[in-house]
Amino acid sequence: MNKENHLVEYKRELSETFERSVIAFLNSTGGHIYIGVNDDGSIYGVKDIDHVQRQVADRILNNIKPNAIGLFG
Numbered sequence: 625m626n627k628e629n630h631l632v633e634y635k636r637e638l639s640e641t642f643e644r645s646v647i648a649f650l651n652s653t654g655g656h657i658y659i660g661v662n663d664d665g666s667i668y669g670v671k672d673i674d675h676v677q678r679q680v681a682d683r684i685l686n687n688i689k690p691n692a693i694g695l696f697g
Contacts, residue, residue: 625658625665634661636668638679643687650695 628634631653633645638659649655659680660670670676685693 625661625667627665628663631655633657634663634665635659636662637670638676638683642680643683646684646688646692650692 625634626632632655633649635642635645635657636659642657645657649657659676660668662668681693685691
């Protein structure tokens, strides 16, 4: 994978800075957050992708106000 830049952020795992990254992308030109990827772009992986996807949706719904659901894809 490529390195991080203003449109791409890698997170090895879902962390407490996730919401800040989402808000930063929502307040700019957008971007992509990849979970399960090290900062250098190497793949780390996730154990249960369905669980992580539910966590992402729940955190965006419950921790970002005003509601940002529907503003990402």
